[in-house]
């Protein structure tokens with residue numbers, strides 16, 4: 416149900432073969448330079464500058480290099496990559512070819528989550544078709560010395576494998592437990608080789624940028640958050656779906672677009688994001704304010720925010736890989752605390768201790784999962800504490 | 812498991828492992844194959860897999876236990892995975908869950924005695940704008956309502972003829 420009526424960047428028309436041909440006429444530094452000038456930041460959530468990542472991978476020593484597409488989309492409330500994988504697969508693969516050319520990789524892998532197995536057949540057909548058109552394989556589009564091919568690797572059901580080092584562990588046949596960083600995958604990645612891991616949307620956006628120019632891209636968005644972004648919108652609104660919107664849009668404007676004006680709160684960034692209450696709807700969605708990988712969940716006036724917090728914390732308890740203590744025990748303890756609140760058995764003093772624990776987890780967890788697991792908890796407690804205490808009583 | 816069945820599976824394991832030059836990166840693809848073929852990964856299969864990759868069976872066990880789509884317990888022919896995450900929850904997954912239990916006569920986490928259906932919860936399926944969402948094996952179903960549940964189940968039951976009811980894998 417993609418709302419592709421507004422064709423800004425990602426949904427704008429492009430002749431994929433021509434775009435690749437044009438790109439292959441340019442030098443590698445020119446391509447990375449164009450992406451750098453565009454200010455493109457990774458669309459998978461962390462927001463790392465794409466050109467910096469590609470440049471590090473290009474500069475890294477290694478006989479073999481990999482370009483890896485992170486199609487593990489598992490953040491609650493995110494489904495834009497599913498739309499891209501379904502309707503824009505050719506652009507995705509072309510974006511990977513572009514990245515491979517820029518960093519000097521011969522092998523590409525699409526790590527596709529198990530839940531998207533139903534997309535695999537069509538994706539494989541697209542890849543095969545592109546081989547036929549010489550956009551994959553040896554001497555791509557006649558470019559001497561540029562060989563690159565892509566294959567699909569299926570996930571097996573684990574949210575944590577979206578974290579790039581866990582993803583690599585999983586590719587190598589291990590439990591998806593995040594690694595210590597550094598070294599980063601750009602120097603020591605899959606099979607110990609330099610690897611650039613990027614989100615589906617990042618590859619496609621980069622393809623448009625290299626074809627149409629950094630300047631054009633920067634006509635959208637803000638100074639620090641350039642361009643447009645895909646938003647996956649669900650929850651209590653009239654028109655849920657995938658929207659392409661400029662970065663820097665206010666939450667209020669976004670809610671008007673999707674028919675969710677009466678919302679009491681919005682979760683920006685999925686379970687690992689923050690809950691923004693109505694009084695803050697003038698805030699903007701951008702890396703410099705409220706950041707998101709694209710997940711927007713709308714909560715209508717009647718929603719019980721404690722139930723929301725419990726649902727998110729159950730998610731983290733299930734999905735924590737269990738490797739480090741702050742995350743494994745922290746998520747359990749916070750969930751117990753939420754249950755106590757639900758039963759009207761939680762003192763304010765204990766709630767303060769839980770909030771302090773949340774802050775400790777943010778600082779001391781090994782990876783992004785544990786670091787962000789308390790976010791929703793903390794923002795919901797901060798903004799809806801009185802609602803929660805008013806509606807819960809153990810004497811009932 | 813019959814000896815001949817084990818040999819057959821072992822042959823498939825080795826064929827797949829060979830595709831990866833018996834490199835560990837082929838481990839999960841092999842596990843996925845075994846899960847598909849025999850609906851679980853038995854201790855015998857784990858031994859054969861460990862041998863194919865020259866690793867300890869405990870290593871294989873560790874990987875199997877990590878991923879929710881791999882299991883040591885035998886699953887039904889059809890695994891129903893209902894999304895329990897927030898957007899589907901708000902869209903009414905509880906009523907769907909209740910009706911699934913009613914129609915199948917089992918609770919979440921269980922498999923029907925005829926070995927046809929396993930019922931599980933899962934996290935976000937990437938269909939949050941069209942919830943409640945659920946997977947039946949690899950097929951996605953969206954905007955599921957309690958009324959639709961019986962039809963969906965029936966459509967899978969009818970895909971398999973009498974041979975399933977006779978219990979080929981009893």
Ligand SMILES: Cc1cc2nc3c(=O)[nH]c(=O)nc-3n(C[C@H](O)[C@H](O)[C@H](O)COP(=O)(O)O)c2cc1C
Nearest residue numbers: 457458459485487488489577578579613614617783
């Ligand atoms: C727990 C966790 C889950 C993640 N899941 C995803 C995911 O599903 N897809 C994704 O692209 N990035 C995900 N990321 C971010 C990746 O680690 C990585 O930053 C990203 O793939 C890099 O691509 P980008 O620079 O194009 O955004 C996740 C990170 C964490 C900590």
Ligand code: SF4
Nearest residue numbers: 736738739742782785
């Ligand atoms: S923070 Fe959580 S998910 Fe990340 S490594 Fe530690 S236990 Fe695993």
Ligand code: FES
Nearest residue numbers: 894899936938939
């Ligand atoms: S919340 Fe159910 S599919 Fe995303």
